[in-house]
Amino acid sequence: xxxxxxxxxxxxxxxxxxxxxxxxxxxxxxxxxxxxxxxxxxxxxxxxxxxxxxxxxxxxxxxxxxxxxxxxxxxxxxxxxxxxxxxxxxxxxxxxxxxxxxxxxxxxxxxxxxxxxxxxxxxxxxxxxxxxxxxxxxxxxxxxxxxxxxxxxxxxxxxxxxxxxxxxxxxxxxxxxxxxxxxxxxxxxxxxxxxxxxxxxxxxxxxxxxxxxxxxxxxxxxxxxxxxxxxxxxxxxxxxxxxxxxxxxxxxxxxxxxxxxxxxxxxxxxxxxxxxxxxxxxxxxxxxxxxxxxxxxxxxxxxxxxxxxxxxxxxx
Amino acid sequence: xxxxxxxxxxxxxxxxxxxxxxxxxxxxxxxxxxxxxxxxxxxxxxxxxxxxxxxxxxxxxxxxxxxxxxxxxxxxxxxxxxxxxxxxxxxxxxxxxxxxxxxxxxxxxxxxxxxxxxxxxxxxxxxxxxxxxxxxxxxxxxxxxxxxxxxxxxxxxxxxxxxxxxxxxxxxxxxxxxxxxxxxxxxxxxxxxxxxxxxxxxxxxxxxxxxxxxxxxxxxxxxxxxxxxxxxxxxxxxxxxxxxxxxxxxxxxxxxxxxxxxxxxxxxxxxxxxxxxxxxxxxxxxxxxxxxxxxxxxxxxxxxxxxxxxxxxxxx
Numbered sequence: 001x002x003x004x005x006x007x008x009x010x011x012x013x014x015x016x017x018x019x020x021x022x023x024x025x026x027x028x029x030x031x032x033x034x035x036x037x038x039x040x041x042x043x044x045x046x047x048x049x050x051x052x053x054x055x056x057x058x059x060x061x062x063x064x065x066x067x068x069x070x071x072x073x074x075x076x077x078x079x080x081x082x083x084x085x086x087x088x089x090x091x092x093x094x095x096x097x098x099x100x101x102x103x104x105x106x107x108x109x110x111x112x113x114x115x116x117x118x119x120x121x122x123x124x125x126x127x128x129x130x131x132x133x134x135x136x137x138x139x140x141x142x143x144x145x146x147x148x149x150x151x152x153x154x155x156x157x158x159x160x161x162x163x164x165x166x167x168x169x170x171x172x173x174x175x176x177x178x179x180x181x182x183x184x185x186x187x188x189x190x191x192x193x194x195x196x197x198x199x200x201x202x203x204x205x206x207x208x209x210x211x212x213x214x215x216x217x218x219x220x221x222x223x224x225x226x227x228x229x230x231x232x233x234x235x236x237x238x239x240x241x242x243x244x245x246x247x248x249x250x251x252x253x254x255x256x257x258x259x260x261x262x263x264x265x266x267x268x269x270x271x272x273x274x275x276x277x278x279x280x281x282x283x284x285x286x287x288x289x290x291x292x293x294x295x296x297x298x299x300x301x302x303x304x305x306x307x308x309x310x311x312x313x314x315x316x
Numbered sequence: 317x318x319x320x321x322x323x324x325x326x327x328x329x330x331x332x333x334x335x336x337x338x339x340x341x342x343x344x345x346x347x348x349x350x351x352x353x354x355x356x357x358x359x360x361x362x363x364x365x366x367x368x369x370x371x372x373x374x375x376x377x378x379x380x381x382x383x384x385x386x387x388x389x390x391x392x393x394x395x396x397x398x399x400x401x402x403x404x405x406x407x408x409x410x411x412x413x414x415x416x417x418x419x420x421x422x423x424x425x426x427x428x429x430x431x432x433x434x435x436x437x438x439x440x441x442x443x444x445x446x447x448x449x450x451x452x453x454x455x456x457x458x459x460x461x462x463x464x465x466x467x468x469x470x471x472x473x474x475x476x477x478x479x480x481x482x483x484x485x486x487x488x489x490x491x492x493x494x495x496x497x498x499x500x501x502x503x504x505x506x507x508x509x510x511x512x513x514x515x516x517x518x519x520x521x522x523x524x525x526x527x528x529x530x531x532x533x534x535x536x537x538x539x540x541x542x543x544x545x546x547x548x549x550x551x552x553x554x555x556x557x558x559x560x561x562x563x564x565x566x567x568x569x570x571x572x573x574x575x576x577x578x579x580x581x582x583x584x585x586x587x588x589x590x591x592x593x594x595x596x597x598x599x600x601x602x603x604x605x606x607x608x609x610x611x612x613x614x615x616x617x618x619x620x621x622x623x624x625x626x627x628x629x630x631x632x
Contacts, residue, residue, distance in 0.1 A: 182549040214553030237530030
């Protein structure tokens with residue numbers, strides 16, 4: 001299994017991506033070949049600085065990279081040899097089984113969707129986040145910003161994509177799916193939510209448990225919470241800000257750390273032809289390690305193939 | 317000044333509304349006459365149980381009330397003598413300067429909009445909440461559920477209504493107004509947000525500081541955060557659930573209490589012809605006291621008159 005790691009992305013490169021690669025190699029061992037993509041001399045000196053042997057990794061050299069402030073569409077088009085473009089290109093060519101980057105989120109999304117293409121039947125690839133819930137498990141919130149204006153059909157597709165991910169990669173049998181809404185009654189919500197509720201209720205391929213509210217997310221009242229990307233992004237960033245409140249008052253507590261999204265890795269973009277994992281810019285070494293493991297698990301469990309099968313006969 | 321208090325609403329009636337009335341009378345004193353609306357014998361025995369003299373209050377007797385689970389539109393139409401209908405009717409008739417209820421939110425909204433009517437020029441009356449921010453002040457989040465599908469014009473009207481409220485009633489000079497969005501660039505957001513940004517930017521009667529994100533709310537980076545009621549309701553309830561996390565781990569801490577919305581009162585429905593304050597069902601005595609003070613301040617500062625003046629020549 002070959003997983004590519006963007007060393008030139010995120011707020012703390014090359015340090016955090018290199019640390020994450022070293023950690024992932026230690027935990028995954030021989031099962032995986034890690035391909036570090038970026039400036040070769042930077043990568044080698046950072047590996048040595050962190051006490052790792054460059055021989056343990058493959059390196060794909062490129063001096064070009066997309067910055068956090070680059071305009072996504074423009075940068076992906078202009079910087080053909082950027083680490084993100086090379087990584088996605090290798091996934092498309094089949095020379096990587098997956099690629100991860102904590103870099104420019106928009107650029108990763110554009111490169112993945114343009115470079116890999118949608119799985120047939122998927123209208124809108126989507127991104128979610130796994131957040132630790134009060135049961136000690138994880139709930140998946142999706143979409144968190146890839147799709148801001150959504151129709152009911154899109155919400156239904158997000159639910160199907162998340163369902164496959166939680167079942168096949170996270171390993172939750174028959175995950176519960178809720179529509180994030182402003183009340184439990186089917187008549188509650190905006191037009192897209194009301195219509196999506198009706199469609200979700202009819203599906204026999206989802207364990208849809210109905211509408212849940214904002215207060216149900218942290219307690220983990222469902223495994224999957226579906227919403228449009230405008231709402232999801234605002235909820236996610238609001239949740240992140242809890243950490244600042246907690247860290248300033250209860251520094252080091254486990255509860256505070258549960259809200260520390262620096263510890264979390266990203267999840268794959270769901271619905272594209274290949275495995276591409278986007279992480280937070282602030283991802284630390286542990287988060288990068290988690291992203292690499294996520295890409296590995298997604299590849300091992302043939303995520304794109306399973307999505308393809310599920311969407312071969314999609315109708316909303 | 318006469319303020320009506322619905323004694324038959326909320327999760328803990330008559331206890332919490334009566335406690336709030338007693339507290340408000342103690343703090344506002346002779347400036348205000350409190351009119352308690354509900355079952356007279358229940359009110360008198362609860363006042364005596366809490367050690368207060370029934371003579372200190374006016375009582376409007378009605379045995380009928382709207383329950384928390386009643387269907388709003390149906391209950392408002394059917395229960396003509398419910399405490400909510402009587403209270404709103406007295407505001408309309410001018411025999412009350414304001415009315416507060418922690419009861420059925422939907423019923424209060426329907427009764428207020430139907431009973432009092434919109435201020436001319438206001439398309440959609442709106443509801444916000446004041447939340448303690450990390451600066452020690454309050455930020456107003458609006459709309460929080462009254463209007464789930466919003467056009468840009470509606471968001472602009474919410475901003476104007478909130479601006480008047482924060483300036484005239486809360487007493488913040490030149491309050492800062494932000495559009496709650498998924499990025500700071502004007503091009504970010506769903507269609508309504510992108511269009512609203514353009515309209516808000518052009519207004520000379522608002523101190524619009526641009527888009528802010530979910531993470532900017534708790535730090536108080538603006539006095540007013542505008543969004544559609546679908547997003548706002550989910551954010552609000554998500555924030556409320558944070559209290560449960562904190563209370564279970566850091567019981568009694570001031571930080572936890574800042575998220576305890578049981579302590580908060582509601583704010584008036586903005587844009588109707590009169591003062592009607594909706595509170596949480598879980599409102600405790602302190603929250604009810606705050607709601608009564610809010611109604612008092614809104615009446616003292618002629619909130620509906622000022623809204624009327626601002627909307628007399630409204631164009632978006």
